[in-house]
Amino acid sequence: MTLLPGSYSSLIEEFVAERSLSMERAPPNVVIGEAVRKFPNAPALEAAFACICVASALEQPVTLSKEIDVDFIIGLYRAIAVFSADVYAVEKLYGPTPTCSRVLEFWVQTDERFFTVGLPKEVTKG
Numbered sequence: 001m002t003l004l005p006g007s008y009s010s011l012i013e014e015f016v017a018e019r020s021l022s023m024e025r026a027p028p029n030v031v032i033g034e035a036v037r038k039f040p041n042a043p044a045l046e047a048a049f050a051c052i053c054v055a056s057a058l059e060q061p062v063t064l065s066k067e068i069d070v071d072f073i074i075g076l077y078r079a080i081a082v083f084s085a086d087v088y089a090v091e092k093l094y095g096p097t098p099t100c101s102r103v104l105e106f107w108v109q110t111d112e113r114f115f116t117v118g119l120p121k122e123v124t125k126g
Contacts (some may be wrong), residue, residue, distance in 0.1 A: 008042035012050035015039075020058060020076065028076040032083050033115035044087040047100055051080045081115060085122035 012035055019031045026034070032051060039047060055076045083103075090098040090106045098106075107116050 008039050008046055009050045009053070012039055012042060012047050013054050015086050016051055016054045017057070020054060020072065025072070028072065028079040029082070029114050030117060031076070032079050033117070036083075036100040036104050036115065039105065040099060043098045044090065044098045044103045045084075048080055048084045048087060051076070051083070055080060065110075086112075086115075 003101070015038060016035050017032055017102055019026060019034065020028075025031075032047075035051070036044075055073055058073050074088060086106065087098060090103050093106070094102060106112070
């Protein structure tokens, strides 16, 4: 895992990797939504970077032999791309360096369903 001093990256990577490899694996968009909720103070771009690190690690031949399917990895990359676009939108609307909590607020305000589909109802209500 990538470790950046004073960052959330390693924590987010560990969480996303565990959710991606667990027997109760959720779809990639739900995994990212859960990570955003679990690490509300993390810079959102850092969360996107951490997710990319996990997707890249899952592509490695050693990891692929652990029953992770290629479709999940492709889905994870796609979900990260959408998440990154949302981070960009939040940055343009509200200023630089948005946190995960600000992105979650944006999802609630815009009635986002892609990342909030697996989250409890109280999180998705404005």
